[in-house]
Amino acid sequence: MTTTLTTAAHAQALADSDARAKAMVDAMTLDEQIGLMRTQAGFGLLSLGIPLPPSVPESMRKSTPPGALGSAGYVPAVERVGMPAQQMSDASLGVGNLGGFxxxxxxxxxxxxxxxxxxxxxxxxARAAGDMLGAEAHAKGFNVQLAGGVNLTREPRNGRNFEYAGEDPLLAGQIVGAQVAGIQGRHVVSTVKHFALNAQETGRFVHDARMDEAALRESDLLAFEIAIARGKPGSVMCAYNRINGLYACENPFLLGKVLKGDWKYPGWVMSDWGASHSLAPSLAAGLDQESPQDEPYFGGLKAAVERGEVSAERVREAALRIVRGFQSVGAIDHPATPGGAIDKDAHAEIAERVALQGMVLLKNDGVLPLATKVRKIVVIGGFADRGVLSGGGSSQVMPYGGHFLDKRGREGIAAVLSPVYGLSSPLEALRALRPDAQIIFDDGGDPARAAALAKDADLAIVFATRAEEEGMDALSPGLPYGQDELIAAVGAANPKTAVVLETGNPILMPWLSKVGAVLQAWYPGQRGGPAIARILTGEVSPSGRLPMTFPATMEQLPRPQVPGLDPTAKRAPLGLGVKVAPFALDFPEGADAGYRWFERTKARPLFSFGHGLTYTRFGYSKLAAQGGEGLSATFTLTNTGERAGAEVAQLYVAPPGGVHRLAGWARVELAPGESRQVTITADPRLLLSWDAKAGGWSREAGAYDLYVGKAAGSRDLPGKAKLTAATQGASR
Structure with a gap:
């Protein structure tokens, strides 16, 4: 349980926390302060007896350090002054346990x-999901969660998009900020990451992401600014890549000017694992903590202080930021201890709620929900008889109840780190909800056999999966292992075919016209099987909306091919052993990522950002837009269907001469026939633009085009509102 403090009480609590942090740091020796700034790997692979290829770094080969719990990172305690050990676990999707080893x-x-x-x-x-994650981490002894992926999903083939919160800065910042706040409410520090512009995995160690300041401020940096303002994370993790010529972890503009200067961020900056490239330049830029790598630069920190290359005051500042992060969330007064109680059922309920509300019904020609007259159902493919897929990489969670691996096409360390299927069977869940129906299963290995079974069924449900993972971007925008051909064959045999997609990215759908329904289930988590079944049967109406645009073709994208990706080159999880020559990564879309790019180019996507169907219908009417110092839209929303459901009404606003931006939304649940007056107030940050000449934020006076609708571009209720000019920096 968390409590909300008044503004004055919160300010006093921060002041008290800061004073205690200063006292603790000032009681430390120089060596102890430096010790806080150097993370070591919290695990070692040699002691586990795993065969290691040469590409595995030396830092991962040693034995687990004494005192470490076995996780991504570890910093020993400074017991003399009461500073606990830093036990860092990968996170976002749960308490990570890479490979299960x-x-x-x-x-x-x-x-x-x-x-x-x-x-x-x-x-x-989102906050409840963070609360659950923080509670579980604390009970397992972890006091730092490497959660909070804020990177915008600019590249729909990015292998790590499943860890992020979509292409829009307002949505991504608010969702991740709420999750971070939930984690930290359990006395566990959370990061936000990867700061910044870490838009693809290909060449992530070497590429130079290039974007002008105005575009960067209005998109990726805005997402981080919103997440930090809402979640107040104890730490920010800087990225691997360069930004405009300089590595993110030694970038004075990014860390010094923006994060610690303009935003006055009080916490500490940690590097991604192995992402630091210097000592004095990194410290001068704003890096406070070096995370594990084979050639540590911070290992020479004391000698640099003694030579006068780095000041002792800079070391104290970095240590203070770290201790302040721990104090601010109560991680020192409420230490995390292994062996705490975990309410697995309650936590699974949270995971199921996210799955239920997050699934997006992309298409439905009356096939769903399953009618009571549907008595013969064939379920095909996707290991639906056994479980549901999750994403791979450092965020990998080993789910309660067990798991299995799909090792097709993988060998060595790639096979060990295969993405995990949790043992939550959609087939079993469907049979439990529809005991009156004959439900048979086919593994989908033979499209002709599956099509023949589908032809004789009242309904066919094809489960299709595509694994995404850290370190690898998708070679193709389609489904692997012949699943596109399988769906096309089944759909041709029976148009009453529903497709359930377990993917971590948008995919192309060459078979879309042949099937009656498509449900985007993403990676549905701990209770993914029952959640999918509840949506398919209509026990729960779908209410998810796309956080990413689904393109119709790759040619519609700013980069039709993934820059730097060689489809013939070796690929490995986490990017281990993959050598890519440095290259420039340009962003012609600038601030107009995702749906804004589609509006700018007048391209028609397969499915728009914000799109999602329900089992009912909603009508919009009576728009009244208010302008002046701010902007809001009031309208009437009516459930015109025959069953209860939830609508996500979205407000899009375009400044004079610009494209529309998501400025706010309202998630509204209505009974059949019920109407409600709804007001959405635009987030003031989305009404501002960066003035490159003045070096600050401004808002142009004049008429702002707006619309309220079901998705980007839907324009159910178009309108205009006149806004007054704002002084630089207003409303931030």
Whole structure:
């Protein structure tokens, strides 16, 4: 349980926390302060007996350090002054346990993909998901969660998009900020990451992401600014890539000017694992903590202080920021201790709620929900008889109840780190909800056999999966292992075919016209099987909305091919052993990522950002727009269908001469026939633009075009509102 403090009480609590942090740091020796700034790997692979290829870094080969719990990172305690050890676990989708070998046999609640969380458009649920994650981490002894993926999903083939919250800065910032606040309410520090412009995995260690300041401020940096303002994370993790020529972790503009200067961020900056490239320049830029790598630069920190290259005051500042982060969330007064109680059922309920609200019904020609007269159903493919897929990489969770791996096409370390299927069977859940129906299963290995079974069924449900993982971007925008051909064959045999997609990214759908329904289930987490079944049968009406645009073709994108990606080159999870020559990564879309690019180019996507169907219908009417110092829209929303449902009404606003931006939304639940007056107030940050000449924010006076609708571009209720000019920096 968390409590909300008044503004004055919150300010006093921060002041008290800061004073205690200063006292603790000033009681430390120089060596102890430096010790806080150097993370070591919290695990070692040699002691586990795993065969290691040469590409595995030396820092991962040693034995687990004494005192470490077996996780991504560890910093020993400074017991003399009461500073606990920093026990850092990968997170976002649950308490991570990469490959299941960091902590043998340790399982955790598996949350759905963060894209699913973003698709809920529900900030209260995002906070509840963070609360669950923080509680579980604390009970396992972890006091730092490497959660909070804010990177905008600019590249729909990015292997790590499933960890992020979509392409829009307002949605991503608010959802991740709420999740971070939930984690930290359990006395566990959370990061936000990867700061910034870490838009693809290909070449992530070497590419130079290039974007002008105005575009960067209005998009990716805005997402981080919103997340930090809402979640107040104890730490920010800087990214691997360069930004405009300089590595993110030694970038004075990014860390010094923006984060610690303009935003006055009080916490500490940690590097991603192995992402630091210097000592004095990194410290001068704003890096406070070096995370594990084979050639540590911070290992020479004391000698640099003694030579006068780095001041002792800079070391104290970095240590203070770290201790302040711990003090601010109560991690020192409420230490995390292994062996705490975990309410697995309650946590699984949270995961199921995210799955239910995050699934997006993309298409439905009356096939769903399953009618009572549907008595013969064939379920095909996707390991639906056994479980549901999750994303791979450092965020991998070993779900309660067990798992299995799909090792097709993988060998060596890639096979060990295969993405996990949790044992939550959609087939079993469907049979439990529809005991009156004959439900048979086919593995989908033979499209002709599956099509023949579908032809004789009242309904066919094809489960299709595509694994995404850290370190690898998708070679193709389609489904692997012949699943596109399988769906096309089944759809041709029976137009009453529903497709359930377990993917971590948009995909192309060459078979779309042949099937009757498509449900985007993402990676649905701990209770993914029952959640999918409840949506298919109509026990729960779908209410998710797309946090990413689904393109119709790759040619519609700013970059039709992934820059730097060689389809013939070796690919490995986490990017281990993959050498890519440095290259420039340009962003012609600038601030207009995702749906804004589609509006700018007048391209028609397969499915728009914000799109999602329900089992009922909603009507919009009577728009009244108010301008002046701010902007809001009031309208009437009516459930015109025959069953209860939830609508996500979205407000889009375009400044004079610009494209529309999501400025706010309202998630509204209505009974059949019920109407409600709804007001959406535009977030004032989305009404401002960066003035490159003046070096600050401004708002142009004049008429702002707006619309309220079901999705980007839907324009159910178009309108205009006149706004007055704003002074630079207003409303931020």
């Amino acid at each position: 960091l902590r043998r046999g340790d399982e955790a609640t598996s949350l759905p993909a963060t894209l699913a969380l973003a698709a809920t458009f529900d900030l209260d649920l």
